[in-house]
Each structure stands twice: as structure tokens, then as C-alpha cells.
Amino acid sequence: xxxxxxxxxxxxxxxxxxxxxxxxxxxxxxxxxxxxxxxxxxxxxxxxxxxxxxxxxxxxxxxxxxxxxxxxxxxxxxxxxxxxxxxxxxxxxxxxxxxxxxxxxxxxxxxxxxxxxxxxxxxxxxxxxxxxxxxxxxxxxxxxxxxxxxxxxxxxxxxxxxxxxxxxxxxxxxxxxxxxxxxxxxxxxxxxxxxxxxxxxxxxxxxxxxxxxxxxxxxxxxxxxxxxxxxxxxxxxxxxxxxxxxxxxxxxxxxxxxxxxxxxxxxxxxxxxx
Numbered sequence: 001x002x003x004x005x006x007x008x009x010x011x012x013x014x015x016x017x018x019x020x021x022x023x024x025x026x027x028x029x030x031x032x033x034x035x036x037x038x039x040x041x042x043x044x045x046x047x048x049x050x051x052x053x054x055x056x057x058x059x060x061x062x063x064x065x066x067x068x069x070x071x072x073x074x075x076x077x078x079x080x081x082x083x084x085x086x087x088x089x090x091x092x093x094x095x096x097x098x099x100x101x102x103x104x105x106x107x108x109x110x111x112x113x114x115x116x117x118x119x120x121x122x123x124x125x126x127x128x129x130x131x132x133x134x135x136x137x138x139x140x141x142x143x144x145x146x147x148x149x150x151x152x153x154x155x156x157x158x159x160x161x162x163x164x165x166x167x168x169x170x171x172x173x174x175x176x177x178x179x180x181x182x183x184x185x186x187x188x189x190x191x192x193x194x195x196x197x198x199x200x201x202x203x204x205x206x207x208x209x210x211x212x213x214x215x216x217x218x219x220x221x222x223x224x225x226x227x228x229x230x231x232x233x234x235x236x237x238x239x240x241x242x243x244x245x246x247x248x249x250x251x252x253x254x255x256x257x258x259x260x261x262x263x264x265x266x267x268x269x270x271x272x273x274x
Contacts, residue, residue: 001173001206003053003135004091004111010206010245012267016256017093017248018043018051019212020084022076023060039080040087047090050256053112054088055248056080056105057095061116061183070100077101078108085109093137099124106132114248116183117141118161119168126168137176137208137246138165140193142184150189151196154179158203176246177205181235182214190216194235197242206245211235213250233258241266 001008008015020043043054058076059068077094084092085108093112094105099122102113106128114137119126129136138161140154147153158177165175177200179193194216200207211217217231218224229251236247236255240262249255 001135001176005089006052006091008052008245013263014240014244014259015052015246016050016252016259017053017055017208017246018046018049018252019248019250020046020054020056020080021060022056022058022080036079036083040083043084043088043090046252047088049253050259051090051252053091053093053246054084055093055095055114056084056110058101059096061095070098070104073098073101074104078104081105081108081110097121097125099128103128103132106134110134112136114178115139116180118158118180119164120161126164126170129165129174130169133171133174135174135176136165136170137178138162139178139183139210140180145184145186145189147189150185150192151199154193155199155203158200162203162205172205175205176208177203178208178210181209181211181216187216187219190214191220194238197239197244201243207239207243208246208248209235209239209244210248211239212248212255229254237262 001010020039056077058073081092091111093114094102094110095114096102097115097117102125112135113129116139118138118141140158179200181190181193197207212232213225213228217228221231233254236258239247240259247255
């Protein structure tokens, strides 16, 4: 898959997407990177630590988040996208479910659209993605946790998302899927979404796993967001083992090293078993 100017070997590697939240209220890093100088420094650190993509978000999606206008979101993300594209040679993802924000971001140089609502929150977004021939990450999400058969319905929901994408003209090779850990799921369902990623692999698209510092880790380990690095790393290792192509994380260095070690065990051809 090509994202921006970079080719990604999704058959053989898992890549790290570094999170750059330029919001005042994100659940674990709100207000830390919403100044250009701080964002520039942090972006450089993430790239040095192994991030292959920078994901920029201007509206918090934590539980109970406050929705903001397109104009406010655009004013937050566009300067950051322009800064990253000017200062660094790295693909940029825009984390939004809004067509107006996505178009402004793509015009500013964003290379990928990361939609937490799988094209179901804004009926114009799929057309914008197709218009710019942009890659997209489409996440599973619901307004509730009412499932009769969770595994089946998660896949059915994603098939609906894929159908919306295809109808709009988004090419198969431009689509990445995300199981949506932390969105529209109970604690147990979040664990299932991670455990049964092979179900999603059967749909035939690359998978992005986003579990970084999320409540499923906090509830399992009884830890605050600031102490969930190790738990996140375990999910990263599991994701690599299950064939995830991307992991979206706050703590790039630790998770990149976990990916490297896991891939060495799984794929290294330099050693042989006697």
C-alpha cells in the first residue's frame, strides 16, 4: 500500500502510527501538543523512535467528548499538518469523521483519512476520500453495546462500511480496517475484538489496531492512563502475531521495539532450528 510517498509492505511488516493529538481535552495527553513548537518537537521524537505515520487529531473522541465545529477542528489540524509536511518526510493521517475537515486536511497535505465512524457519521466523507483517491482507515463503531452475536455483528457492520466505501468509488487497495477497541463495546467485547482479529483478516483488508492507553488496558490492570504502556505493548505484540499491519500508539519507542522483537521471532530467516 502506498500512503503519501511511502510504500508499506503490509504482507511482512507491522508499522507504528504515532498519535499527535492537538486537542485540549484528549483522555491521556490533552493540551500537551496543541502548540506548534511542542507538536514539532514531539513529532520529531516519534519519528526518531520509529513512527512511520503521524496521526493528527483535532477533536477528542474520549467517552463523553465535546463535539466541536468543523471550523474549530480545521483551525487546530491544518497548521499542524502543514508543519509536519514541511518539516518531516513522513505520511500524515487526519483523524476525523467529518467530510469538511477531511477535505481541508487533504488539501493541506494529509495522506490518509482515519475515520472512527467507518463512513457512517457523515454521508459525504466517502465521496471526499474517493475524490482525492486517498487511503483510509475505517473503524468499527456503534452508538451502543447491544449485540446479539458480537463477533458476527462486528463483521456485518464492517461489511456495511466496505459497501459504502465501494459505492463511493474508494478502491479496495486504499482501505484499512480497525476493530474499534474502546468504541461501542463493553470491556469484554473489547477483549474479544482484540482476540478475534483473525475474523477481520478474513475480510481481506489490512488491519490497524488502536489500543493505546485505552480503558480495556486500564480496567484489566487497574491503572490510570499514564501507566498503561506495558499493557498496550502486550496488545501490540498480540496484534503483530495476528497479522495487524499498523498499531496506533502514544508511546512510540516502546511499541516500536515490541514490534521489532515480535517480528524477529516470527519472521527472521537467519536462524534455523536444528
